[in-house]
Each structure stands twice: as C-alpha cells, then as structure tokens.
Amino acid sequence: xxxxxxxxxxxxxxxxxxxxxxxxxxxxxxxxxxxxxxxxxxxxxxxxxxxxxxxxxxxxxxxxxxxxxxxxxxxxxxxxxxxxxxxxxxxxxxxxxxxxxxxxxxxxxxxxxxxxxxxxxxxxxxxxxxxxx
Amino acid sequence: xxxxxxxxxxxxxxxxxxxxxxxxxxxxxxxxxxxxxxxxxxxxxxxxxxxxxxxxxxxxxxxxxxxxxxxxxxxxxxxxxxxxxxxxxxxxxxxxxxxxxxxxxxxxxxxxxxxxxxxxxxxxxxxxxxxxx
DNA sequence: TATAAATTAGAGTAAAATAGTCCTAATTAG
DNA sequence: CTAATTAGGACTATTTTACTCTAATTTATA
Ligand code: SF4
Ligand code: SF4
Numbered sequence: 001x002x003x004x005x006x007x008x009x010x011x012x013x014x015x016x017x018x019x020x021x022x023x024x025x026x027x028x029x030x031x032x033x034x035x036x037x038x039x040x041x042x043x044x045x046x047x048x049x050x051x052x053x054x055x056x057x058x059x060x061x062x063x064x065x066x067x068x069x070x071x072x073x074x075x076x077x078x079x080x081x082x083x084x085x086x087x088x089x090x091x092x093x094x095x096x097x098x099x100x101x102x103x104x105x106x107x108x109x110x111x112x113x114x115x116x117x118x119x120x121x122x123x124x125x126x127x128x129x130x131x132x133x
Numbered sequence: 134x135x136x137x138x139x140x141x142x143x144x145x146x147x148x149x150x151x152x153x154x155x156x157x158x159x160x161x162x163x164x165x166x167x168x169x170x171x172x173x174x175x176x177x178x179x180x181x182x183x184x185x186x187x188x189x190x191x192x193x194x195x196x197x198x199x200x201x202x203x204x205x206x207x208x209x210x211x212x213x214x215x216x217x218x219x220x221x222x223x224x225x226x227x228x229x230x231x232x233x234x235x236x237x238x239x240x241x242x243x244x245x246x247x248x249x250x251x252x253x254x255x256x257x258x259x260x261x262x263x264x265x266x
Numbered sequence: 267t268a269t270a271a272a273t274t275a276g277a278g279t280a281a282a283a284t285a286g287t288c289c290t291a292a293t294t295a296g
Numbered sequence: 297c298t299a300a301t302t303a304g305g306a307c308t309a310t311t312t313t314a315c316t317c318t319a320a321t322t323t324a325t326a
Contacts, residue, residue, distance in 0.1 A: 002135045003222040004313065011241045012232075025272065034232040039315050045274065058323025059271045074244075089136040099145075099167040107148045108141065111207075111264035115255070122251060131244035137284065158301065172286050178303065191294030192300040 002086045002119075003078065006043050009035055010081035011074075013044065015132060017053070018069050023062030043081055050080035074131060075123035086123075088116045135219045135252075136211065139176050142168055143214035144207075146177065148265060150186070151202050156195030176214055183213035207264060208256035219256070221249045 012033050017024050026044055030037035044063050048055040052072060053063045065072075079085050089112050091103045100106040104113075145166050150157050159177055163170035177196050181188040185205060186196045198205075212218050222245055224236045233239040237246075 001220050001222055001226075005227075006314085008222060008241065011244070012239065015240045023272095027272085036315065038317075041273075042275095042315090048273090055273060056323085057271090057273045057321075059269095060324060061272045061322085063273090087134050089141060090134055093134075094138075106145065107265060108144045111144075111259075118255060119252075122248070126244075132240060139285085160301085169286065171288075174302075175286090175304095181302090188302060189294085190292075190300090190302045192298090193295060194293085194301045196302090 002088075004082060005039075006046075006081040006083075007078045007086075009033070009040055010043050010047060010077055011131070013040060014047075014052075014065075014072075014077065014128060017063055018065050018128065020064075023056050023060065023064050025062040028062070046083065047077070047080045050076065052077060052080055069129035069132075070127050072128040073124050074126045074128065075120065077128065078123060086119065088112055088119060135221075137215060138172075139179075139214040139216075140211045140219075142166070142173055143176050143180060143210055144264070146173060147180075147185075147198075147205075147210065147261060150196055151198050151261065153197075156189050156193065156197050158195040161195070179216065180210070180213045183209065185210060185213055202262035202265075203260050205261040206257050207259045207261065208253065210261065211256060219252065221245055221252060 012035075013024075013029050016029060016032060026041040027037050029044075030040045033040070044053060044055070047053045048063065051066060054066050055061070055063050075085070091098060091109075091112070095103060098106075145168075146157075146162050149162060149165060159174040160170050162177075163173045166173070177186060177188070180186045181196065184199060187199050188194070188196050208218075224231060224242075224245070228236060231239075
C-alpha cells in the first residue's frame with residue numbers, strides 16, 4: 001500500500017481542524033474519529049514540525065491550521081505524516097541488495113521513474129481543499 | 134511502497150524471457166539477475182497461473198511468453214506477482230477497524246478512489262513493450 | 267502561584283506484511 | 297531410466313507498521 005494509517009489519520013484530522021474555529025486537541029480529535037489518541041498525537045506533532053499545523057500547549061491548547069486549505073498540498077501532508085515521500089518502489093532502500101549493482105540502471109528503472117513522477121505530480125497539485133469537494 | 138520485490142523480479146525476469154528464443158529456467162534467470170532462485174520460482178509460477186507465461190516442465194523446460202509484449206499490461210503482471218492489485222490504501226483490509234464504521238463513506242474516500250483510479254488506468258494502459266522503450 | 271489541561275520527546279512493544287527458504291512430488295526430454 | 301526442471305506447500309526470518317507508555321514541558325486561568 002502506498003499510504004499508511006498515518007496519512008489516513010492525518011487527512012481525517014485535518015478535515016476536522018480546518019472546519020473548527022478553535023484549536024482542536026489530540027484527545028478530542030481521537031474521540032471524534034474513534035482512533036488511538038497517542039498515535040494520533042504523534043502524527044499531529046509531525047504535521048506541526050513541518051509547518052502544516054500550529055500547536056498550542058497548555059490549557060485550551062490544541063492544533064490549528066497555519067495556511068488556507070487551498071495552500072496546503074496533499075503531498076506535503078503525506079510526507080509529513082509518513083516521514084518520507086510515498087514511493088512506488090524505493091530502490092535506495094535496497095541499496096545494499098540491488099541485484100543490478102548500481103541503482104537506477106536496470107531495465108525497469110525508466111518505468112519506475114515515470115510512474116513515481118506521475119504520482120508526485122498528482123499529489124503536489126492537489127490541495128487539502130480539493131479533496132473534500 | 135506500492136510495489137514489492139515480487140513485481141520488481143517479475144518485470145526484470147520478463148524482460149529477459151521476452152528477448153530469449155528458448156524457454157528460460159528459473160535457475161538460469163536467478164543467476165543472470167543475481168536474485169534468489171526459490172523466490173523467483175514462486176513468482177514465475179504465479180505468472181504462469183495467470184496465463185502470462187507458459188511453463189514447460191522437465192529437461193530443457195522453463196518459461197516462455199504466451200502473448201506478445203505489446204499485449205501484456207503491466208497491471209496484469211503486477212497483479213499476478215503481488216497476488217492483488219496494488220492499492221493506494223486498502224480500506225477493505227481494515228474492515229474490522231475502519232474508524233468510520235462503514236467503509237468508503239468517510240471524508241477522504243473520494244480522494245482515495247480518484248487516486249486509485251489514476252493508478253489503475255495508468256498500469257492498465259501500459260504494456261510490457263512500452264516500459265522498455 | 268498552584269493546578270489542571272495540553273503538547274513534546276523518546277523508548278518500547280505487538281501485530282502484520284514482506285521476503286525469503288526448504289523439502290517433496292510431478293513431469294518430461296533424451 | 298535419469299537428470300533436469302516446474303509445482304506445491306509449509307515454514308522461517310526480517311522489516312515495517314501501528315501502535316503504547318511514561319516523563320517532561322508549557323500555559324491559561326482560578
Ligand atoms: S534492480 Fe532496478 S529496480 Fe531493483 S533495486 Fe536495482 S535499480 Fe531498483
Ligand atoms: S475511515 Fe475512510 S479511509 Fe479509513 S478505513 Fe474507513 S473508509 Fe477507509
């Protein structure tokens with residue numbers, strides 16, 4: 001699977017956050033979405049680190065959007081949630097075991113690059129606003 | 134990752150098979166590609182079951198293409214190799230834990246469907262011949 | 267200024283998927 | 297007959313995913 005639960009939870013949470021007028025806490029979100037609080041908290045922290053969310057500590061704290069929904073790409077969200085860009089097939093991960101020896105020089109590499117580019121482009125052009133229309 | 138080593142090995146092997154004039158054995162292929170023989174054999178068996186390859190047992194046996202490269206879609210190869218269609222995010226896998234209750238009815242479902250369709254279409258239109266050009 | 271409500275950081279664990287292995291049986295060309 | 301080769305199935309190892317737990321830190325507000 002290209003995406004994991006981290007991206008699922010991130011997107012579900014962001015839809016609630018963008019429609020709220022006050023900061024939303026991790027616990028509240030986890031209840032509304034029926035998903036594990038600790039796990040969601042970790043994901044929201046990641047989004048905050050990447051500048052997609054602003055986090056407010058302490059009483060009445062929580063998470064709010066920094067930019068407008070139309071200015072946040074799905075690519076940036078997924079990268080923040082997963083900790084890396086979603087890959088069709090990550091040769092670099094197999095750097096030590098690439099049967100070809102030198103990565104990116106096998107017969108199927110052009111296909112992999114083309115495919116990956118398609119996906120990257122699609123996710124970069126799509127915004128948080130787009131996907132809820 | 135969307136694809137696993139099964140798809141990588143399948144495609145690498147198919148490129149050799151399509152350029153050969155005699156049946157290619159699993160062992161020979163595994164040597165040429167420097168990949169594990171037993172694992173490759175399993176993958177080739179899968180391709181044969183799906184009618185992408187014809188397998189010939191016994192001495193001088195091996196695998197040959199049944200159709201022309203231009204008539205074999207990458208989608209069919211990947212499905213045969215992976216045992217399932219490559220999914221962006223497979224909700225059905227989480228049927229018991231979908232926080233939304235009824236699968237496919239959450240706020241991000243439309244996005245997931247659109248994305249999945251893009252990928253399906255891309256892989257269905259692309260043939261084995263195309264990717265080596 | 268004490269307290270309760272929050273996020274933050276990091277380590278640790280459980281479950282699932284991936285990437286194989288291994289052995290035995292069946293088939294077939296020579 | 298026999299050596300070469302695929303077929304099938306059970307099994308194991310490794311890696312990734314999906315969490316959990318605890319302690320520290322920050323901050324509104326009573
Ligand atoms: S053989 Fe090709 S696909 Fe496989 S790891 Fe090497 S470069 Fe990547
Ligand atoms: S909440 Fe949406 S994305 Fe998650 S499993 Fe259910 S339908 Fe799929």
